[in-house]
Amino acid sequence: MIRPALLLALLASPAMADDVTVFAAASLKNALDEVAAGFMRQTGHDVTISYAGSNILAKQIIEGAPADLFISASKEWMDQVEEAGMVERRADLLGNRLVLVAHGAAQPVQISPDTDLAGLLDGGKLAMALVDSVPAGQYGKAALEHLGLWDDVRADVAQSDNVRAALALVATGEAPLGIVYATDAAAEDGVTIVGEFPSDSHPPITYPAALLTGASDDADRAFYDALSDSAAMAVFERHGFTVPN
Incomplete structure (x- = not known):
């Protein structure tokens, strides 16, 4: 027999899944949606992605918008976020033509x-x-x-x-x-x-990804790491992105 307290905990557990909020360049939408869907199926964490021009997203982050990760379509806008002291970890994720x-x-x-x-x-x-x-x-x-x-x-x-x-x-x-x-x-x-x-x-087209200083839990870090794993890279390549060696 399941005790009432344990039953309440089991019922509440899906709602307690950690959320990941991502700001990402608009050109990433199809591929990143697919990567996020796979991550959510595998981990149970929710991923919410806001897409727009990298310039708009960078300015929103600097002004205090609640984002855990930022994926820019240019190093320039990521540099501005980092110079504002809002980047915990950063890596060049993808390229394009x-x-x-x-x-x-x-x-x-x-x-x-x-x-x-x-x-x-x-x-x-x-x-x-x-x-x-x-x-x-x-x-x-x-x-x-x-x-x-x-x-x-x-x-x-x-x-x-x-x-x-x-x-x-x-x-x-x-x-x-x-x-x-x-x-x-x-x-x-x-x-x-x-x-x-x-x-x-033109300058090399580079997509840097960053874990932001506002990221607060293991889910944020797990999704940041998942972006560069072999499964995600296979999705990005299938959508036409180039990946670092």
């Missing part, structure tokens, strides 16, 4: 200083994340400047709050072309990758 996507089916493009990007737009807009603050936009602008193409298209750029919003503009046909990560393009059937930017045309 920068691509040009088109709405629907389209012919491939060789991206070089000779590319007539303005001509390819044909009066339409080039969708990008915010070029001065969101990592995908910053990488994209850097690549266009390196190739000498920025001045040709800067007046035609339609900027969005994050890379997934830029991807949506192309997928719905509101913009004929966009610059996004390869992983975003792979997650959207409404676009076609027409070209890849040379890796030396």
Whole structure:
């Protein structure tokens, strides 16, 4: 016979599972949702993930938003969080590639200083994340400047709050072309990758992950460790991310 006190403890135990709150770059959504689902099945801990541009998330963390982990799409924004004294542990988790996507089916493009990007737009807009603050936009602008193409298209750029919003503009046909990560393009059937930017045309695309000083329990540390285990890496690679050696 189960004693009443023991029965109450058993009934209460699922609600006592430790929660993990993660702030993560929007481009991680599909892969990170899958990693988190596996972690929750295995451990019983709940994982709540807020996705947005890394710039927005970093500012929210610095202003005191209750996050246990932060995964940024750029070292710059992670550096600012660390400089604010809010990083307990940190490691470079993933990499990515920068691509040009088109709405629907389209012919491939060789991206070089000779590319007539303005001509390819044909009066339409080039969708990008915010070029001065969101990592995908910053990488994209850097690549266009390196190739000498920025001045040709800067007046035609339609900027969005994050890379997934830029991807949506192309997928719905509101913009004929966009610059996004390869992983975003792979997650959207409404676009076609027409070209890849040379890796030396922009800074390396790096996703640092951090356990924040506000993390309070073993569940937070367990999820941070799980992000770099072999099971998680297999998920990230399947979604098109590159992983450190």
